[in-house]
Amino acid sequence: MKRLDTIIVGGTVVFLETIQRCDIGIRQGKIVYIGAFDSDEGVQAEQIIDATGLHVMAGMIDAHVHLNEPGLGDWEGFVTGSSALAAGGCTTFLDMPLNGIPPTVTVDALQQKVSAAENATYIDYACWGGLVPGKLEHLEPLAEAGVCGFKAFMSAPGDPDEEAFRNVDDETLLEGMRRIARTGQVLALHAEYEPIVSQLTMACLAEQRLSPADYTASRPIAAEVAAVQQALGFAQETGCRLHFVHISSAEAVHMIQQARAEGMDVTLETCPHYLALTDHDLEQIGAAAKCAPPLRSAAQQEQLWQCIASGEIDMITSDHSPCPSALKTEASNIFDAWGGISGAQHSLELMLEEGHLRRDLPLTLLTRLLSWEPARRFGLLPQKGEIRIGADADLVLVDLQTNYRIEQEQLYYRHKHSPYIGRELHCRVEQTISRGRVVYTRGLGMIGKPMGQRIGITKEQAAEIAPR
Numbered sequence: 307m308k309r310l311d312t313i314i315v316g317g318t319v320v321f322l323e324t325i326q327r328c329d330i331g332i333r334q335g336k337i338v339y340i341g342a343f344d345s346d347e348g349v350q351a352e353q354i355i356d357a358t359g360l361h362v363m364a365g366m367i368d369a370h371v372h373l374n375e376p377g378l379g380d381w382e383g384f385v386t387g388s389s390a391l392a393a394g395g396c397t398t399f400l401d402m403p404l405n406g407i408p409p410t411v412t413v414d415a416l417q418q419k420v421s422a423a424e425n426a427t428y429i430d431y432a433c434w435g436g437l438v439p440g441k442l443e444h445l446e447p448l449a450e451a452g453v454c455g456f457k458a459f460m461s462a463p464g465d466p467d468e469e470a471f472r473n474v475d476d477e478t479l480l481e482g483m484r485r486i487a488r489t490g491q492v493l494a495l496h497a498e499y500e501p502i503v504s505q506l507t508m509a510c511l512a513e514q515r516l517s518p519a520d521y522t523a524s525r526p527i528a529a530e531v532a533a534v535q536q537a538l539g540f541a542q543e544t545g546c547r548l549h550f551v552h553i554s555s556a557e558a559v560h561m562i563q564q565a566r567a568e569g570m571d572v573t574l575e576t577c578p579h580y581l582a583l584t585d586h587d588l589e590q591i592g593a594a595a596k597c598a599p600p601l602r603s604a605a606q607q608e609q610l611w612q613c614i615a616s617g618e619i620d621m622i623t624s625d626h627s628p629c630p631s632a633l634k635t636e637a638s639n640i641f642d643a644w645g646g647i648s649g650a651q652h653s654l655e656l657m658l659e660e661g662h663l664r665r666d667l668p669l670t671l672l673t674r675l676l677s678w679e680p681a682r683r684f685g686l687l688p689q690k691g692e693i694r695i696g697a698d699a700d701l702v703l704v705d706l707q708t709n710y711r712i713e714q715e716q717l718y719y720r721h722k723h724s725p726y727i728g729r730e731l732h733c734r735v736e737q738t739i740s741r742g743r744v745v746y747t748r749g750l751g752m753i754g755k756p757m758g759q760r761i762g763i764t765k766e767q768a769a770e771i772a773p774r
């Protein structure tokens with residue numbers, strides 16, 4: 307007789323290589339059994355989850371989320387942000403070091419972040435530390451304190467606490483990379499070349515060219531490519547591991563993959579909004595669809611999808627960057643509006659819709675992009691990232707034969723704006739399970755108390771983060 311806490315029966319399970327009908331047994335938050343329960347031996351479980359007709363996937367690991375606590379919880383807090391993530395099928399997130407006050411650029415600030423998250427997040431999380439000018443001596447202690455990596459901006463971040471989280475100057479970037487290389491961790495970069503972006507932006511403002519199309523043109527692909535090129539050069543010099551966040555162009559993807567082919571330790575992510583929205587949508591939707599780098603053309607978007615299909619994109623993240631709605635709706639023009647999309651709740655569904663249902667990409671590929679690769683790259687293996695015996699029971703049940711419309715009142719964000727309101731999808735998250743606990747169901751919403759835990763990344767784990 308098998309005694310289990312929970313069994314999930316009848317589902318179609320998405321593994322890294324295969325997709326199979328099978329049942330899953332969970333004990334003490336871990337996956338302890340994968341197989342068929344209708345055999346003779348018998349099982350006893352406190353909870354039986356019927357997944358008939360549903361797909362069971364590893365929960366998404368969202369490596370790029372801006373939650374604003376401490377200090378700016380009225381923008382987005384851990385409770386609301388993690389609820390939105392869980393409702394979207396995410397079971398772990400990596401919190402970005404900016405947009406809270408103080409930003410996570412010292413161990414003291416990290417401790418404030420972790421305190422704010424205590425009993426406040428429904429799912430597990432890890433913290434990024436920040437690389438900013440004037441704080442180089444804090445990198446090593448932050449690494450010791452278990453951050454999952456470091457983040458820097460190569461262009462001005464538009465952070466509410468502008469003084470505290472500035473973009474790096476060349477000297478800071480170079481020396482920061484030297485020091486981060488010694489910790490063995492990864493430096494994540496927002497790659498837009500500041501001289502190009504600021505010059506073009508100032509010209510638009512001076513000439514009163516303030517339309518969405520002007521905004522798009524002010525942050526061209528050339529700025530992304532120039533920043534990537536510079537950073538790769540610095541990494542070659544310093545040996546620092548790199549990860550490029552929210553890459554928006556195939557040209558940058560190819561440049562990064564070329565560097566990897568030549569032996570550099572570098573990865574990249576893109577986001578659902580670059581794959582599901584275009585510059586045309588920015589004109590239609592307005593500021594809710596404003597982000598940096600900006601949404602690109604439909605042609606560029608198809609090239610990005612090709613990069614996904616060919617395996618050149620390592621992972622998908624939401625870059626959930628929330629703000630009070632007024633900073634979107636009351637801005638006098640698009641340049642003035644907050645740059646950042648509220649997307650935490652729809653990453654998985656958008657990837658299933660646009661990638662699998664519409665473009666026929668295999669679910670095995672999508673689960674690598676959404677779960678396995680972020681776990682591998684940021685030191686969360688073997689605890690997270692795939693459906694395997696011994697791993698945390700971090701799972702999502704999805705219905706791929708349904709349809710629904712995204713409505714404002716479904717949003718769990720503190721401020722309920724999203725560029726996806728009104729969009730029709732043909733898949734839906736039915737249930738999310740975090741370390742064996744059901745934290746969300748479509749019918750009941752959020753369940754129980756927020757009991758997510760922080761995952762501190764040890765030096766040994768960081769050292770294992772090698773390129774594929």
Ligand SMILES: NC(=O)NC(NC(N)=O)C(=O)[O-]
Nearest residue numbers: 372463464597598627645646
């Ligand atoms: N301060 C932000 O949250 N910025 C974010 N904003 C975007 N992507 O528009 C980002 O990650 O760059």
Ligand SMILES: [Zn+2]
Nearest residue numbers: 496551552598
């Ligand atoms: Zn960014």
Ligand SMILES: [Zn+2]
Nearest residue numbers: 370372625627
């Ligand atoms: Zn971001």
